[in-house]
Structures are given as C-alpha cells and as structure tokens.
Amino acid sequence: MAKDLYNTLDLNLLRTFVVLMQEKNMRKASQRLFVSQPAISQSLQKLRNHFNDELFVKVKTGLEPTPFAESLNSGIKPHLDGLSGAINRSHQFDPAEINNKIRIALAPITMTCLPGFLFKQLQALAPNAQLELVSWSNSTIEEILKGEILLGVNYELILSNKEIYTPKLLDLKGRIIVRNDHPITKPLVEPKDLAGYPIASLISPGWNDKFSYASELLTEMGIEHTIGFRSEMVTAILDVVRHTDMYLPHSNLFPVEQYPGLRALDITIDSQQQTKSVHAHMHVRNRNSPLVSWLVNLIKQGLKQQSDK
Numbered sequence: 674m675a676k677d678l679y680n681t682l683d684l685n686l687l688r689t690f691v692v693l694m695q696e697k698n699m700r701k702a703s704q705r706l707f708v709s710q711p712a713i714s715q716s717l718q719k720l721r722n723h724f725n726d727e728l729f730v731k732v733k734t735g736l737e738p739t740p741f742a743e744s745l746n747s748g749i750k751p752h753l754d755g756l757s758g759a760i761n762r763s764h765q766f767d768p769a770e771i772n773n774k775i776r777i778a779l780a781p782i783t784m785t786c787l788p789g790f791l792f793k794q795l796q797a798l799a800p801n802a803q804l805e806l807v808s809w810s811n812s813t814i815e816e817i818l819k820g821e822i823l824l825g826v827n828y829e830l831i832l833s834n835k836e837i838y839t840p841k842l843l844d845l846k847g848r849i850i851v852r853n854d855h856p857i858t859k860p861l862v863e864p865k866d867l868a869g870y871p872i873a874s875l876i877s878p879g880w881n882d883k884f885s886y887a888s889e890l891l892t893e894m895g896i897e898h899t900i901g902f903r904s905e906m907v908t909a910i911l912d913v914v915r916h917t918d919m920y921l922p923h924s925n926l927f928p929v930e931q932y933p934g935l936r937a938l939d940i941t942i943d944s945q946q947q948t949k950s951v952h953a954h955m956h957v958r959n960r961n962s963p964l965v966s967w968l969v970n971l972i973k974q975g976l977k978q979q980s981d982k
Contacts, residue, residue, distance in 0.1 A: 682723055689716040690728070691753060694746045698735040766963035768799040775802050775968070778816070780809040780827035780877045782845075783951070783976070784907050786928050787826070790975035808905065811878045817956055824968055825954035828880050838960045839952045840969065843976045845924035847947035849938040852915050861939045864896050871901025873910050873919040887922040911935070924949070925980045951976065 689706065693713070696702045703710045721728055724745070729736040738746070775795070779787055788806050795804050809827050816822040818836060829839055849867070851857060857866060874885040891898045901919045904910050914921050915934050921927075929937040940947060953972065959965045 686716050686720050687749060690720055694738060771799040772801040774805055776805045776822050778807050778809045778813045778822050778825040781875050781905060781907050782926060783826050786926050786979040787975050794971050809878055824965060826972060829950055829952045830879055836957050837954055838957045839954050841950050841952050842973050844948045844950050845926055847940050848923050848925055849940055850914060850921040850923050850927055850935055853934055853936055855918060863941060864891055864894055868897045871899045871919045873914050873921045874900055874903040875910050876903055876905045928979060
C-alpha cells in the first residue's frame, strides 16, 4: 500500500517550501519567515525525507528546484493562495459587499431619531443591504439568541443570560416633553415643578412594562402625581401630549425640532442633570463581528448626532 504523503505531513513545512521556491535562498527565506537559517535547513531536510527527493540543489545563485519540487509547487500553490486569501478576507470588511437582510430591534426611545439616519447611511454605504427595523418586544432577547435579530438598541436591561453582550452606546440626559402652551413655562425644571401634572409614560418592553421610572422617582420624593397614559407607540404618546397637560419623560434623543407643537424641558435633581445609558444588545458570538461593530459605530454616530442638537 502506497504511503499517505498528505496525512503524514506537517503542513507547516509547506509554507517553508513555498517561500524557498520563491526566494531560492536560505537566508532570504529565513528573513521572510522570521526564523533562523538552521531552522530552515531542518525544515528542508524533513521535506526531503518525506518526499524522498532532494527538492533543491545548491547552485552559484542560490538554490535550484528539482523537477519534482517544481511539480509539487505548481500543484499546491493555488490551494495555499486560496487559503491565504480566504483567511485574509475574513479580517476585511467592506459595507458595499453586504447583500443580505439586516434586522435591528429599536426600543421606543430611539424610534424617533435612528430609523432615518440608519436608512440613509446604509443606502449610501451598503446599497445592497436590506434594512429591517422592528420594535423592541418582550421576545427580542430570544430572537437575538436565535439569530433572528442581529442587534438591538435599548436601555441596559437586567439580564441573567450571559450569552447577551451589552456594550454602552451613549449616556442620555433626562428631558421632559410638553406641548408648547403647557402651563410650565421655564426651560429647566425640578421634580417638584411637575407636581399635579399627569405622566404620559412610554413603555419600553422588557424594561418598564409594568411601571414608570418617573413615577417611581416622584413617589420616592413624595411628590404628588398620576400616570395619565401609557403606550408603546411613540406617535400615540405624542398625540396625547399635544392635546393635554401631560408630560413625556424622555431624553436629549427626542428630536423636538421635528415637532413644532412640542418643546423640551431639561430636568435636574438637586442641581444635577439626570442621565441614563442606552446600550447595544447582541449575541456574545457577534461581539467581534466586523459587520456588527460597523453597525454599532453607525448607531453611536446617529445617537450622538441627535443628542448634541
């Protein structure tokens, strides 16, 4: 039975062989491979023993490959070049090459500022990608784990599942959204100024389904209040705020400039600006994905662009 030359070969030796074929010089080969010349000689001797061929003979100009070496090189080089290309391509990323669907879940707090920005960016940089934005729901984490959603954006959630990676995107400043002719006229308010006015609470599934953070805070401070309306639909909340004295607890992500009938009030507690962070949510296997990293950076840009206005 013929000897199995492939399965009994240390494939690392083939890289030395290919470099020797290219350089035809022991010293130059050792420099390219960052090893000593004796190490190159040892590798060559192993190859000679394995193939039972001299492979290279010494000539005045350096090394001359034998006919077997030339035949071996012509057979393996295309495969090694292909392997090299595949490995190098796996570390390169070009958005223009994306041609699949990208499904991202957005919490209500980001729905008024991110969709247009993301669509415009992908249209310019990844024209063949199909962007699909969905509302964050109570099943979003499960869909991320199943690979049905690539990425989610929400406040930081308290999760027991360690398969979800949640890098911070941005710290948001707390703001109150009211109608233009709301009785509160000053641009900077404290919680006591909100006493008696109902809260229009934006529900972010998985984060504040059964309670209002603003309500909890006012309760702790002993400030009279009621929750007048709750909804996951941003448009419904804004319509109610436009027609009542209710206020929407939100942040500097809210694009108030796009809503002529509304204005934003900054809020402080003990003269301190209130902040809360928004996070990306992804499967831990994707935390080093070039595509996901690119999308996270785009989302950061969009959030910062709006929050700086």
